[in-house]
Amino acid sequence: AQSVTQPDIHITVSEGASLELRCNYSYGATPYLFWYVQSPGQGLQLLLKYFSGDTLVQGIKGFEAEFKRSQSSFNLRKPSVHWSDAAEYFCAGLDQNRDDKIIFGKGTRLHILP
């Protein structure tokens, strides 16, 4: 079965430091992958998506992600975090074997130290 794994439940970084959130996927064919962000009590907002082509994907709010087929990874990065980036981040993948439903990882909560 296709799956998406986020190994880190919580991540804490200092404001201004760089960030990398990990995501691993298990897919047989070309994966379609997403990163979403959720602020407390809110819905999910799409940060970026990867369907094909350039493996380095740029998103909103200064985020980027790199698709690495050899490592089955789609890690999210930001060179310098701001206090407003504190939120929960979800990696997700499209399950083409199940009516194109989206499979979500369990999320990584990002804490920012001042």
Next chain:
Amino acid sequence: DGGITQSPKYLFRKEGQNVTLSCEQNLNHDAMYWYRQDPGQGLRLIYYSQIVNDFQKGDIAEGYSVSREKKESFPLTVTSAQKNPTAFYLCASSGQGWRNQPQHFGDGTRLSIL
């Protein structure tokens, strides 16, 4: 602006009571989805609908029911058979197929038991 509206934002249920969560979208999307979110569990799919008058069970459909009488609306009923309904419920919509992803989310309804 187009978007997804979920109401109410907070809802309380008494034992043995059915409650209905509203989800309306004006994005002209064919597909709509209901997710349940619990701390540390990520998002789990309850029901989805790819077209009016048709819907399918997701991974945790027991104790829930839906209808899709209009393209814009996809209400979710949490029945008394759902023994642990306290959670954050998210509605989403998208176009059909992988080319028309990603899913767009509402701001959620938090359901609690009295």
